[in-house]
Amino acid sequence: MTVKVILLWIILARAVYCNASCHSGLDFLQCTEIKWPDFLHDFFSLVLEEDIAQLQWIAITNSKIPTMDYFPRLHSTFNITKLVIENCSLERISEGAFQELEYLQTLDLSHNSLKNIYFIESLPSRLQTIDLSYNRVMYLDNVFHSLKNLKHLSLSHNNLSIVDMNNTIGIRNLNVSFNNISALIGGASSSHYDTIDLSHNNLKTFSEYDLLVRVRDLDISYNKIKQIHAPHTVVLKYSGNKEFNFQLPKLEKLYLSDTPIPKLKESIIELKSFRAEIIQLSNCSITKISKNYFHDFDMGYMDLSYNNIKFIEEGSFSDCKFTNLDLSHSQLKTAQHAFVNMWGYIINLSNNNITNAKNIFSSVSVHYLDISYNPIKVLFKSTFIGCTDMATLILSNCQIEFIERNSFEGLANLEKVDLSHNRIQILEPGTFQNLPVEELILDGNQIHTLRNGSFRNMESLKKLNLSQLCISELDSNTFSDLPALESIDLSRNNISTIPDNLFVNCENLREVFLHGNCLSSFSPFSNKLKIKSISLSFNYTILTSKIANINLNEIKILDSYVPLLKNNSFKGLYNLHTLDCQNVVVEQIEGGAFQTLYNLKDISSKELFKTVKKIKFNTFKGLRSLNDLDLSGLSIVSLETGAFIGLNSLEYLHLDHNNISELNKSTFVGLDSLCTLDLSFNYIGNISSEMLVGIGNLRELYLQNNNISLLNADSLNELPLLEKLSLRNNCLQTLDKELFVNNGDLLWIHLEQNRIKELPVGIFEYLSNLKVLNMSSNKLAIISIGIFSNLKSLEVLDLSNNELVTLEHASAFYSSKNLRRLYLDNNHLKLFDFDRLLTNVNNIEYIGISANKWQCNNLSHVIETLTRHGVSYKEEIKAPMYSNDNIDGIGCIDICKYVYCSHENIEDTLHYY
Ligand SMILES: *[C@@H]1O[C@H](CO)[C@@H](O)[C@H](O)[C@H]1NC(C)=O
Ligand SMILES: *[C@@H]1O[C@H](CO)[C@@H](O)[C@H](O)[C@H]1NC(C)=O
Ligand SMILES: *[C@@H]1O[C@H](CO)[C@@H](O)[C@H](O)[C@H]1NC(C)=O
Ligand SMILES: *[C@@H]1O[C@H](CO)[C@@H](O)[C@H](O)[C@H]1NC(C)=O
Numbered sequence: 001m002t003v004k005v006i007l008l009w010i011i012l013a014r015a016v017y018c019n020a021s022c023h024s025g026l027d028f029l030q031c032t033e034i035k036w037p038d039f040l041h042d043f044f045s046l047v048l049e050e051d052i053a054q055l056q057w058i059a060i061t062n063s064k065i066p067t068m069d070y071f072p073r074l075h076s077t078f079n080i081t082k083l084v085i086e087n088c089s090l091e092r093i094s095e096g097a098f099q100e101l102e103y104l105q106t107l108d109l110s111h112n113s114l115k116n117i118y119f120i121e122s123l124p125s126r127l128q129t130i131d132l133s134y135n136r137v138m139y140l141d142n143v144f145h146s147l148k149n150l151k152h153l154s155l156s157h158n159n160l161s162i163v164d165m166n167n168t169i170g171i172r173n174l175n176v177s178f179n180n181i182s183a184l185i186g187g188a189s190s191s192h193y194d195t196i197d198l199s200h201n202n203l204k205t206f207s208e209y210d211l212l213v214r215v216r217d218l219d220i221s222y223n224k225i226k227q228i229h230a231p232h233t234v235v236l237k238y239s240g241n242k243e244f245n246f247q248l249p250k251l252e253k254l255y256l257s258d259t260p261i262p263k264l265k266e267s268i269i270e271l272k273s274f275r276a277e278i279i280q281l282s283n284c285s286i287t288k289i290s291k292n293y294f295h296d297f298d299m300g301y302m303d304l305s306y307n308n309i310k311f312i313e314e315g316s317f318s319d320c321k322f323t324n325l326d327l328s329h330s331q332l333k334t335a336q337h338a339f340v341n342m343w344g345y346i347i348n349l350s351n352n353n354i355t356n357a358k359n360i361f362s363s364v365s366v367h368y369l370d371i372s373y374n375p376i377k378v379l380f381k382s383t384f385i386g387c388t389d390m391a392t393l394i395l396s397n398c399q400i401e402f403i404e405r406n407s408f409e410g411l412a413n414l415e416k417v418d419l420s421h422n423r424i425q426i427l428e429p430g431t432f433q434n435l436p437v438e439e440l441i442l443d444g445n446q447i448h449t450l451r452n453g454s455f456r457n458m459e460s461l462k463k464l465n466l467s468q469l470c471i472s473e474l475d476s477n478t479f480s481d482l483p484a485l486e487s488i489d490l491s492r493n494n495i496s497t498i499p500d501n502l503f504v505n506c507e508n509l510r511e512v513f514l515h516g517n518c519l520s521s522f523s524p525f526s527n528k529l530k531i532k533s534i535s536l537s538f539n540y541t542i543l544t545s546k547i548a549n550i551n552l553n554e555i556k557i558l559d560s561y562v563p564l565l566k567n568n569s570f571k572g573l574y575n576l577h578t579l580d581c582q583n584v585v586v587e588q589i590e591g592g593a594f595q596t597l598y599n600l601k602d603i604s605s606k607e608l609f610k611t612v613k614k615i616k617f618n619t620f621k622g623l624r625s626l627n628d629l630d631l632s633g634l635s636i637v638s639l640e641t642g643a644f645i646g647l648n649s650l651e652y653l654h655l656d657h658n659n660i661s662e663l664n665k666s667t668f669v670g671l672d673s674l675c676t677l678d679l680s681f682n683y684i685g686n687i688s689s690e691m692l693v694g695i696g697n698l699r700e701l702y703l704q705n706n707n708i709s710l711l712n713a714d715s716l717n718e719l720p721l722l723e724k725l726s727l728r729n730n731c732l733q734t735l736d737k738e739l740f741v742n743n744g745d746l747l748w749i750h751l752e753q754n755r756i757k758e759l760p761v762g763i764f765e766y767l768s769n770l771k772v773l774n775m776s777s778n779k780l781a782i783i784s785i786g787i788f789s790n791l792k793s794l795e796v797l798d799l800s801n802n803e804l805v806t807l808e809h810a811s812a813f814y815s816s817k818n819l820r821r822l823y824l825d826n827n828h829l830k831l832f833d834f835d836r837l838l839t840n841v842n843n844i845e846y847i848g849i850s851a852n853k854w855q856c857n858n859l860s861h862v863i864e865t866l867t868r869h870g871v872s873y874k875e876e877i878k879a880p881m882y883s884n885d886n887i888d889g890i891g892c893i894d895i896c897k898y899v900y901c902s903h904e905n906i907e908d909t910l911h912y913y
């Protein structure tokens with residue numbers, strides 16, 4: 001086990017400890033719901049170990065941090081490049097708060113309550129990106145001048161009303177959308193932008209933008225703009241002889257949505273020189289597109305959706321080119337001859353009022369055509385003749401009742417047709433014949449009967465969706481012409497019988513959906529077919545004999561009710577890898593229910609066991625390939641002896657967050673490979689060695705948040721390889737001297753939040769590998785000399801939040817030469833010989849001494865000494881955290897909190913008496 005992995009464990013362990021939920025990888029750490037500033041003590045101190053040098057970004061979310069005075073210096077080898085403090089109710093950030101993070105490039109402070117942004121002036125100069133969206137900033141002050149590298153600034157969703165562009169010099173991408181901006185000033189210096197998002201504001205005019213020479217992406221949509229002024233190069237005219245003029249030579253994206261432009265008039269030649277990637281004219285109240293308007297255009301994405309266009313005159317789009325033309329969501333009744341010789345990769349005419357599609361597309365070159373949601377009752381023959389490039393045709397939700405034969409004639413490259421949710425009752429034989437269609441979607445129509453020949457000559461068809469068609473009977477020849485078929489969906493019909501040989505010619509069939517039918521008999525799954533996956537619904541019993549097919553890899557069980565899952569329910573399915581259950585209720589599971597599923601790797605355990613209270617003997621018998629079993633967060637009350645027999649390969653067993661109060665003897669026998677057992681968040685009162693027999697390979701045992709009050713001398717005897725043990729938050733008052741006799745591999749132990757008063761001498765004698773010992777939040781009053789004397793590998797010792805009055809002598813820690821972090825905060829300590837400790841144990845980087853009863857005069861002396869010798873110390877936490885007993889001056893308050901001893905300063909000893 002490498003050191004890195006061990007330290008990563010430490011991260012995760014601490015994450016559990018803090019009540020915060022944290023999530024980490026080698027280069028990031030994300031925590032939510034932390035308590036500030038405790039978080040610093042509990043978390044940063046450990047996380048920021050040298051060995052996890054890749055840590056680059058930190059995110060803190062959903063917490064309460066109204067003020068941020070100081071973000072602590074992290075270990076000097078960390079180059080934190082990204083910091084996120086999001087949704088933390090931040091109202092104030094002190095100037096200089098982040099100055100220690102000198103490598104910071106990205107700062108995300110979105111979703112807070114910041115009004116004042118003066119802290120920006122003292123941010124580290126490498127910053128490139130600041131996200132202040134969703135705050136309460138009202139003024140864009142001149143605070144960015146020292147950030148020479150700042151390129152991206154978002155202030156969207158704030159309360160800005162005037163923006164002085166002079167204050168944003170150097171910024172390339174400015175996002176001030178969703179504010180109340182009614183005026184822009186200082187525009188003369190705004191020639192540096194690539195992107196400006198000014199959408200969703202209150203701008204009434206748009207002017208002085210003649211110098212926006214670099215801008216490529218301009219969004220002024222959703223304002224109250226009536227007119228735009230600028231010397232004209234590009235002119236977009238609209239009714240009443242008003243015009244929008246632009247001189248934006250680099251413009252690639254222009255967003256003008258919600259700007260009223262009733263009619264796009266004829267012959268606007270100038271717009272053609274404007275080779276935009278995107279022009280958005282959605283929601284602009286356009287009612288008409290005049291003849292030849294887009295004639296000969298060549299553009300990227302033209303968005304004309306959500307207008308009131310009733311007419312597109314003939315030739316409006318003649319001889320033009322668009323990668324994406326969106327005319328959806330208008331009131332178009334027809335567009336006959338509008339697209340003559342047009343080329344469009346995607347054309348979207350969905351959600352209009354087109355009743356007849358004929359003569360619209362006859363000479364259009366289109367790859368993807370969407371005309372869904374139009375009231376087209378009949379699809380006439382030759383509607384798409386000439387559309388030889390079309391690959392995808394979407395005709396769903398069109399009220400289509402009838403499809404004339406040869407409707408799809410000429411579509412020589414058609415790959416996908418979506419006709420779902422129409423009113424088709426009869427599918428004429430040959431409707432799709434000789435088309436190269438690979439996917440045909442027909443679900444949600446009214447085709448009760450599939451006639452023979454419905455899918456005649458569809459040799460390329462791979463995917464066929466026939467779900468929700470009220471089909472009650474299937475003829476054994478229905479699919480016999482589909483040699484390429486790979487997937488068929490027959491779900492949610494009224495099929496009761498599947499005829500023999502239904503798929504006999506479908507040699508490529510791999511996936512069959514049959515759930516939501518009322519199947520009583522079927523035998524389509526002969527072993528000659530290579531079907532790998534099926535979906536089914538069951539009522540009362542699983543029809544085991546019907547699905548037995550040794551080649552099946554996956555079964556999906558949907559919408560089913562099974563009061564008792566019986567012994568051997570999946571008989572014969574030796575190759576099943578996945579048992580996927582959705583919307584399934586199983587009341588009880590009999591022992592042996594899954595036997596013979598020797599290759600099962602994925603079981604929907606949480607769905608299958610969601611109402612099961614008792615896990616019975618032999619329940620998992622046969623599941624010898626299963627590696628991970630997640631039974632967490634259910635309502636399990638008891639586990640029978642031998643409940644997990646058969647899970648020979650299981651490495652992870654999650655039983656946390658259940659209602660288990662007692663463990664039986666030999667509950668876990670058979671789990672020979674088990675590495676991790678999580679029993680946290682239950683009601684377990686005691687742990688004895690008989691309960692843990694059979695899991696001698698266990699490395700990690702999580703018992704935090706139970707009611708454990710007693711551990712016997714031999715409780716952990718059966719776990720000789722144990723490396724991680726958490727007993728946090730239980731009711732332990734004492735520990736037996738012999739408790740860890742057989743656990744010499746332990747690397748860390750979490751015992752915090754118990755009621756332990758005293759540690760018996762010799763308890764840690766066998767733990768020469770232990771790296772982390774957390775005893776914080778107990779009732780320890782005394783640490784006996786020699787108690788830590790065999791903890792030669794100890795790196796972190798947390799004794800904070802106890803009742804320690806004295807540590808007798810610093811020699812208590814002398815044998816832990818690797819000690820790096822020692823927490824003594826929140827005790828009753830008055831004296832401690834730091835000088836001798838640091839001389840003897842010279843790897844220490846950090847000692848937490850806050851909130852003790854240190855005598856102030858002497859502490860002042862310590863600080864004096866530190867200062868005189870150039871020893872660095874840091875107040876890491878400003879909140880008063882200690883009793884006032886011995887404080888005799890306000891100067892002291894600032895000092896007593898945290899002393900940071902970096903190890904190059906060890907020779908400048910701390911005298912403290
Ligand atoms: C913001 O954080 C609070 C807890 O402080 C949480 O309840 C809320 O859901 C969070 N909001 C979002 C949008 O995440
Ligand atoms: C952090 O940055 C410094 C200076 O650029 C560099 O010497 C050091 O190697 C970096 N550390 C890491 C872990 O990237
Ligand atoms: C936004 O600013 C206006 C004054 O310009 C103020 O009345 C309003 O309360 C502010 N809104 C918020 C959410 O802070
Ligand atoms: C601006 O911010 C808003 C919301 O924060 C976001 O939706 C939008 O995409 C951003 N604009 C640009 C151009 O990135």
Ligand SMILES: *[C@@H]1O[C@H](CO)[C@@H](O)[C@H](O)[C@H]1NC(C)=O
Nearest residue numbers: 164165166185186187188189
């Ligand atoms: C913006 O800067 C220019 C040149 O630096 C100056 O002429 C102009 O008055 C400034 N505008 C504002 C509103 O400060």
Ligand SMILES: *[C@@H]1O[C@H](CO)[C@@H](O)[C@H](O)[C@H]1NC(C)=O
Nearest residue numbers: 330331332333352353354355
């Ligand atoms: C569609 O056209 C019909 C007449 O053909 C009209 O009655 C209906 O209101 C129109 N629907 C919409 C949404 O414009």
Ligand SMILES: *[C@@H]1O[C@H](CO)[C@@H](O)[C@H](O)[C@H]1NC(C)=O
Nearest residue numbers: 516517518519537538539559
């Ligand atoms: C299950 O049985 C109930 C009642 O007997 C019936 O209403 C339901 O349709 C059946 N479901 C299936 C999938 O057979």
